[in-house]
Every structure is written in C-alpha cells, then in structure tokens.
Amino acid sequence: xxxxxLFHVMLxxxxxxxxxxxxxxxxxxxxxxxxxxxxxxxAIVWQQLNAPDIAMTEAAMGAGITTLLFMVTISKTRxxxx
Amino acid sequence: MKKAVxxxxxxxxxxxxxxxxxxxxxxxYRLLHxxxxxxxxxxxxxxxxxxxxxxxxxxxxxSFDTLGESTVIFTAVAGIMMLFLPGQVPxxxxxxxxxxxxxxxxxxxxxLIVGLYVISHGHISPGGGFQGGTIWATxxxxxxxxxxxxxxxxxxxxxxxxxxxxxxxVALLLVGAVALFAGYPFLSNLAAGFPGGTxxxxxxxxxxxWLNAAxxxxxxxxxxxxFFSMVKKKSxxx
Numbered sequence: 001x002x003x004x005x006l007f008h009v010m011l012x013x014x015x016x017x018x019x020x021x022x023x024x025x026x027x028x029x030x031x032x033x034x035x036x037x038x039x040x041x042x043a044i045v046w047q048q049l050n051a052p053d054i055a056m057t058e059a060a061m062g063a064g065i066t067t068l069l070f071m072v073t074i075s076k077t078r079x080x081x082x
Numbered sequence: 083m084k085k086a087v088x089x090x091x092x093x094x095x096x097x098x099x100x101x102x103x104x105x106x107x108x109x110x111y112r113l114l115h116x117x118x119x120x121x122x123x124x125x126x127x128x129x130x131x132x133x134x135x136x137x138x139x140x141x142x143x144x145s146f147d148t149l150g151e152s153t154v155i156f157t158a159v160a161g162i163m164m165l166f167l168p169g170q171v172p173x174x175x176x177x178x179x180x181x182x183x184x185x186x187x188x189x190x191x192x193x194l195i196v197g198l199y200v201i202s203h204g205h206i207s208p209g210g211g212f213q214g215g216t217i218w219a220t221x222x223x224x225x226x227x228x229x230x231x232x233x234x235x236x237x238x239x240x241x242x243x244x245x246x247x248x249x250x251x252v253a254l255l256l257v258g259a260v261a262l263f264a265g266y267p268f269l270s271n272l273a274a275g276f277p278g279g280t281x282x283x284x285x286x287x288x289x290x291x292w293l294n295a296a297x298x299x300x301x302x303x304x305x306x307x308x309f310f311s312m313v314k315k316k317s318x319x320x
Binding site: 053055057068076 | 212213217223
C-alpha cells in the first residue's frame with residue numbers, strides 16, 4: 001500500500017468514525033461540531049476524487065453555513081437530546 | 083426488537099448498494115462512457131467557451147436546471163422568512179471582544195476578494211456563483227456574530243438584501259431572455275450571439291460570467307437572509 005492509498009484509507013475511516021459519532025452523541029452542540037469535521041474531510045475526499053467544484057461547495061456549505069444554522073437552531077431550542 | 087428490524091433493514095440496504103457498485107465497470111469507469119460525456123469532453127470548450135467544463139455544463143448545457151436550483155433557494159428563503167414571522171426586530175447583540183473585531187477587520191477584505199475571485203473566475207477555474215456566493219454569505223454572518231446583529235443590520239440593511247436577492251433572480255431571467263429576443267431557445271449561450279472570446283480569458287464564455295454573477299449575488303443575499311431571519315427576536319423578548 002503506497003502513501004496515497006494509506007491517506008485515502010485514513011480519510012475514509014475518519015469519515016466513518018465521524019458519522020457514527022454524530023449519531024451517538026447526546027450533546028447536540030458537540031454533534032454539530034463533529035458534523036463540521038465530517039464535512040471538512042468530505043471536502044478533501046471530493047478533491048481527491050478530482051471534483052474541486054464540489055469540494056469548494058462542501059467546504060463552504062457543509063462546514064460553514066450548515067454549522068452556523070444548526071447552532072442558531074440549537075440556541076433557540078435545547079442543547080441536549082432527550 | 084426495533085433495533086433488530088433496523089439492523090436487518092440496514093444490512094439489506096448495504097447489500098443493495100454493494101450489488102449496484104459491482105455493476106459499475108471498474109477498469110474503464112474513468113473513460114466516461116455514453117454520448118453526452120464524450121461530446122462534452124471533446125467539444126465542451128468550443129460549445130461553451132468555458133475552460134472549466136463543470137461550469138460549462140452547469141451554466142450552458144444545463145442552465146435551465148441551474149435556474150431551477152436558484153428557484154429552490156428563493157423558495158427556501160421565502161419559506162424561512164415566513165416561518166420566522168415578520169415584524170420582529172434584530173436582536174441587539176453587543177458582539178465579541180475588540181480583539182475579535184480587529185481580527186475580522188483584517189480578514190474582511192481578503193474574504194471579500196476570495197469570493198469575488200471565485201465568482202468571476204467560475205468559467206476558468208473551479209468555483210462559480212454558488213461557491214463564491216456562499217463565501218460572501220459567510221462574510222455577513224461573520225460580521226453578524228462578531229459585531230452583533232445591530233451593527234450588521236445597519237451596515238447592510240435587511241430590505242437591501244431582500245431587494246438584492248429579487249434583483250439577482252430577475253437578472254438571471256433577463257440574461258436568459260436575451261437569447262429569446264435573438265430568436266433562440268431560452269438561456270442559449272454562444273448560439274444566441276453572446277461573444278465567446280478566447281477560452282481561458284477572464285471575459286469569455288458568453289453569458290456564463292453574467293449568470294455566475296447573478297447566482298452569486300442571489301446565493302449570498304439568500305443565505306445571509308436565512309441566517310438573519312433566524313437570529314431575529316421579538317422586541318419584547320429578552
């Protein structure tokens with residue numbers, strides 16, 4: 001396994017860990033932060049798949065705007081899942 | 083019981099996806115099969131004048147779909163503004179510390195220029211109206227958080243954003259309608275006589291830069307409106 005394959009395996013396993021963590025976390029604010037990390041890694045994966053346009057959208061939308069909108073929603077509702 | 087059912091369903095779904103994955107020809111999937119991809123790769127630059135073929139597809143071959151996407155954003159913004167009732171005043175936040183404010187002051191022009199670059203070079207390098215518009219929207223949201231909503235609402239008025247979003251939507255339709263007056267289908271590009279220029283130059287690719295600018299304005303104003311509607315509060319509330 002060369003370096004770039006190792007890098008891809010690392011990225012993808014981190015994606016899976018992030019996805020599972022988002023589903024399991026009871027604290028919604030932490031879940032949103034982990035979700036932002038997920039989007040950021042996904043952006044790198046898109047770039048590795050030769051799709052820089054999608055990577056830029058993912059980084060700006062997924063990691064930026066979505067996180068902010070979720071945070072506003074949490075501040076208007078509850079922080080803990082019931 | 084519930085968990086067991088969910089597990090079985092997930093395993094079934096996984097099996098379906100895996101069997102679909104095995105249907106993709108692994109060895110040659112990079113070669114792009116079918117008539118349309120081959121046509122786009124071979125003649126895309128001559129057809130659209132755009133070096134970035136993704137933008138070429140989005141704003142030339144499939145520009146009508148892009149119009150639909152902008153309509154989706156328009157509807158989402160309208161829905162959210164209806165949901166968070168009008169007549170509420172901006173929440174008077176004091177903002178963050180002066181250190182954060184100065185840092186944002188330094189950052190602001192650069193983020194503005196990155197957004198402008200991404201929008202204006204959409205037909206040359208990766209990026210375009212959606213991406214650049216999102217970067218601009220983050221800028222207003224950053225101002226909103228760091229300086230407080232009161233300052234932000236004075237800096238860029240709420241009504242101005244609403245006007246800007248609608249104006250961008252109208253601009254998008256007008257650029258499309260220019261082709262109609264020339265006697266060609268709605269939103270057609272080089273065929274309708276938009277100057278193609280030299281591919282790779284900043285001013286080239288017919289109406290693609292214009293559409294990018296309109297979409298960028300629309301996305302920036304729309305996303306910033308969504309955020310701003312959500313942080314509003316009734317005047318009485320604490």
